[in-house]
Amino acid sequence: MKFLTDISITLYLIAFILSILNVYKTTNKIRFFFNLFSISAFLIHTISIIMRYYDIGTIPITNMHESSSFFAWSVFVIFLYLHYRYRFIVLGTFILPIVILLMVTSSLLYSEIRGVSPVLQSYWLIIHTVSAFTGNASFAVAAGIGVMYQLQERFLKKKKMTELFNKLPSVQILDEINYRLITIGFPLHTLAIISGALWSESSFGIFWRWDPKEVWALITWLIYATILHLRLVKGWRGRKSALLSVIGFLAVLFTYFGVNLFMESYHTF
Amino acid sequence: MAIIVVGLNHKTANLDIRERLAFSPEKLERGLQDIKKIPQVKEVAILSTCNRVELYLHTDNNSDVYSDIEHALSNLHQIQREQFSQHLYKYEGVDAIRHVFRVAASLDSMVIGEPQILGQIKEAFEISLKKKTTGVVLNKLLSSSISTAKRIRTETKIAEHAVSISYAAVELAKKIFSTLKGKISLLIGAGEMAELAAKHLINNGVDRVVVTNRTYERACALAEGLKGKAIRFEDFFDELIKIDIVICSTAAPTYILTKEHMQKLMKLRRNRPIFIIDISVPRNIDPEINSIDNVYLYDVDDLQDVVDSNMQNRKAEAKKAEDIVLQEVEKFVKWLDSLEVIPTIIDIRRHVERIRDDEFEKMRHKLTNLDDNTLKEIHYMTTAIINKIIHPCIASLKENPEDSKTLVAMIRRFYGLDS
Known part of the structure; x- marks a missing residue:
């Protein structure tokens, strides 16, 4: 159902453009249409995932097409929660590009349904992939928030009261959301690594084989562990934390795309 | 039938004259009655604020109503006509309607977009309603001016963003902290502007105020007024660990807070953000501390820049507001014709x-x-x-x-x- 993916990309894109317009001119109309387009995009996106589920008979995270769609979907769910909790459309300006890029990837890497490889047919699939991608989604939104923090902090320090400054929330809120998302993403990522190791043991008889995917997942884990450690022990917060969360997300992206595209790994689907 | 405005404001008369023509609540009742007695006057409402005194009239024939009104004002306020008549402006018909709409929308105010005027117009309207000195025409004029002002407020950004230094400080605080509730503010030194900023912060949710001054007694006096706590000047550095917002306005010739101080302090605070407003001249806080993470330092010039740029924005928005006024005036004139x-x-x-x-x-x-x-x-x-x-x-x-x-x-x- 590639066309469902493409329709939702278009709707996400319109919502993204509306969120940019909202920075310069806030009207109830723009708010209304932003909500309309983003929610419709999300509903169609959700339908496409559900249909895929019925088509392949298991959770549709078995290849790049499916997983990036699920990744994008999880990012949007978190966005939706934050949007309704804090009510700032400007969040869309920073989060929707991530959703759109992942959806475009999903559309480009579209694959017809073929039999799911036997190695994937296991209940580990659900635990491993769902925790990996919801964790990734938390890190993605944390990075978007981190960028917003960087901008707002610059505006405050340089004393530049731009339109964007007026729309962005306070640095403290951004810092808190950034931190909370990492505290959610970190255990999920940890669970993904552990479940992956156990799954590997049950199918191949070996927990860990220093495969590039495993190495990069571990590097990512270390970056976020560092963020949490510095925050809890050294009281690091604000700019440096926000910057590290962006770097962490780059590691997430490399683990996901880079390893599959540039490296030899048994973990490419 | 004519709609007439007679009045003076901060642009045409100095405070001295405005004071003498201002209506106290008691005088207002008498004024409405006296002016209503003028034969040509069918309806009257009076707006009296510290920046303007205006009479809104619906008359039969406006040929010589002005001299009767000036006469009535002269009697009411015990002031010679020659002393104020040169300061009066007079508008008739469409000009009068437009003027009322502009006043209500705060386009004619000293600070464009300031919100008080709308409340004052409403009040003037209510009093004249109660005293039954207005009828169909002025009731409609005043209620239309109020709804036009509201429309302008929602459709333009004329009332957005602070145009005073103390409000600018509050707005900035809201861009630093998630909420001002539970935040603690420290006043170093006592000054009028610092006190005003502290009051605005309290009104916007800041829970506690701590005051310090080189003279402990003065700190105590100010703390009492703000329902806060006074501390000795020597102790303020230790107190800073708990503080979120600092307002500094001492007369010290040197920096009382240096970058080294602040770096040490931020470690102790575990980098919790701190907002420092230095309104003292010469500055009392090393400007370099703004480069430390999670420290946001604004001096009086920075705040003034914020205010100036907001003021520029308001002026740009005022142009849009004028268009809305024209539209609404047109509607009103049409209604008037239908009458x-x-x-x-x-x-x-x-x-x-x-x-x-x-x-x-x-x-x-x-x-x-x-x-x-x-x-x-x-x-x-x-x-x-x-x-x-x-x-x-x-x-x-x-x-x-x-x-x-x-x-x-x-x-x-x-x-x-x-x-």
Whole structure:
């Protein structure tokens, strides 16, 4: 159902453009249409995932097409929660590009349904992939928030009261959301690594084989562990934390795309 | 029939004159009554604020109403006419309507977009309603001006963002902290501006204020006024660990807080953000500390820049607001024109009914054998006939076409209403 993916990309894109317009001119109309387009995009996106589920008979995270769609979907769910909790459309300006890029990837890497490889047919699939991608989604939104923090902090320090400054929330809120998302993403990522190791043991008889995917997942884990450690022990917060969360997300992206595209790994689907 | 505005404001009269012409609540009641007594005045409302005194009038004929009004003002305020009459401005018709709308929308204010004026107009409106000195025209004028002001407020950014230094500080605080609730503010040194900023912070949720001063007694006095706590000047550095917002305005010739101090402090605070407002001249806080993470330092010039740029934005928005005023004035004028139609409609009805009544009487004298029931039926029938005959005429008047004035004039001639 590639066309469902493409329709939702278009709707996400319109919502993204509306969120940019909202920075310069806030009207109830723009708010209304932003909500309309983003929610419709999300509903169609959700339908496409559900249909895929019925088509392949298991959770549709078995290849790049499916997983990036699920990744994008999880990012949007978190966005939706934050949007309704804090009510700032400007969040869309920073989060929707991530959703759109992942959806475009999903559309480009579209694959017809073929039999799911036997190695994937296991209940580990659900635990491993769902925790990996919801964790990734938390890190993605944390990075978007981190960028917003960087901008707002610059505006405050340089004393530049731009339109964007007026729309962005306070640095403290951004810092808190950034931190909370990492505290959610970190255990999920940890669970993904552990479940992956156990799954590997049950199918191949070996927990860990220093495969590039495993190495990069571990590097990512270390970056976020560092963020949490510095925050809890050294009281690091604000700019440096926000910057590290962006770097962490780059590691997430490399683990996901880079390893599959540039490296030899048994973990490419 | 005319709408007239007579008044003076901060642009035409200095405070001295404005004070002498200002209406206290008691004077206002008397003023409304006295001016209502002027024969040509059909309706009156008075707006009196510290920046303006204005009379809104609906009059029969405006030829010599001004001198009567000046006379009344002179009597009311015990002031010679020559002393204030040169400061008065007078608007009539569309200009008067536009002026009222602009005042309500805060386009004529000293600080464009300031919110108080709308409340003051509402109050003036309520008092005149209570004293029954306004009628259809002024009631509509004032309520339209209020709704226009509200429309401008939602459709433009005229009232957005602080245009005073102390409000600018509050707005910045809101961009630093997630909420001002539970935050603690420290005042170093006592000054009027610092006190005002502290009050705004308290009004916006800041929980506690701590005050320090080189003279402990002065700190105590100020703390009492702000319901806060006073501490000794030597202790303020230790106190800073707990503080979120600092307002500094001492007369110290040197920095009382240096970068080294602040770096040490941020470690102790575990980098919790701190907002420091230094409104002292010369500055009391090393400007370099703004480069430390999670420290946001604003001096008086920074705040002034924020205020200036906000003021520029308001001026740009004021242009949009003027367009809205023009639109609404046009609507109001149209409504006003429709009013002129109504007396004509009443006149037509009265005219034809009189004809019917005359003929009815004649008939009754001729046909004496008719019983009451038949007479009632005939009355009904004639009413139906005249209603049907004058209906198209009244309907076309009520449509209120562009040329309603011409139409009204022609109809009055047809029926001989003015003869």
